[in-house]
Amino acid sequence: MANNEPDVKNDVPGLAQGLPPEARREQITGHVNKARSCRVEELAEIFAVSAMTIHRDLDVLAKEGRLQRIRGGARAITARLAERDVRLRRHLNSEIKGQLAATAAQLIERNSVIALDDSTTVGALGDYLEEREPSTVITHSLALMGAVSAMAHIDMVGLGGQYYAETDSFLGSIVVEQAERLMADAVFVSTTAIKDQALLHPDAEAARTKRALLKMGRRKILVVDSSKYESAGIYHVMDLSEIDDVVIDDQLDPKLMSQLRTLGPRIHIVNTSAKAHS
Template structure:
């Protein structure tokens, strides 16, 4: 059986089963575990599946994002843990970028007792919080307003960022995988790519529920990320795959 036919069979099985194990696929296809893993790796590069511990699942397609008000109620404990780990990475007197999002907002909360940083953000809530509760120097990027996300997006934001030199950037996302970050909002692409270009260190901050999802627009290759800060529920298999790509992984446990 040629690889393309095996891969079609794998996808067919996944349509009726949420997760299929490596052992089960090897038996069904009458090939070695290594051959199955190579087929899965090929499908994963295409964004069609994601590896999980001991097996594989179909990639979940994200067609739209929840509003900011809905996001802020989800995974609050994980976001707090991620925020605490993130601030430990910030050296004194650094220039820091905080991407729009509720996990980034938690980082901002954790930074409110400091005042030594230059903070750049496209998030209205983050800017408002830090203006009221810190003495950091704050820059807002301006740009086109995204009401649902309470932030700004588009090429004007990217132009602003390209004139900055960022020591460490914390990027958020609603969907990411071994391939990288994606978004249903085309206007976010230029922002993600601009900040990755001008930052010495790029950190993805995202709870594990968003891993294995893919949206319409590919925003950033995973190789552009230096470090992922997530929660303890990211699988060992996903962690190992990311490390093989040269991405450091911190799984926060509180």
């Protein structure tokens, strides 16, 4: 699609009028996330473009995993929906994930060996690896393997096994066996759920793989947003009392934060203006 679209309406006032396509799509995403769902006609009026342009925008945004297409419009990606597709999870709470990653990156020591899991939260650490200069990165995330392979001064150990498209990573017994033969100065993981003072995950193979990664680390670091507290999970990954550091946003319920502190990990709080998580 051309960047200069001819169908911008000139009779609708407002800052949304006349935006280039990428800027408009960014604002459409934010509007739908805030409203939870919107119809095409509503978006066309707000952004002063034709319904056909909005249809094209929503098709692009849905393909990129930033929104879900529904009949006559679009709706926000929820955590439950996103858990089934890594493409969707990469856009869920992306601003908070970036803030968490920026703080977690400060825990990477120069010339250290680090291990990173396949979560999209930990995946955001990829943007900080070159400046933090670990000597080696161990990961089972295919996306991180691609990113680190382009970093000339960082060695990479890729954990291979059965590839799962829904997580864009390698999981299962082969990965676990490789992890059991490795050591890392620090391991960074996230998780789908925290309940009863434990990390939980809805998938057995993913839980087993995360557990193996954590066990290889001298320092175990959990990077998680507060929406994961009290969420549903079936398979036990590790007790919170075994975690050395927790990087979390400041929206966690004070009672839960107090409970977390009693378990003894070093807590690194990320200040954010977000008031809710999907």
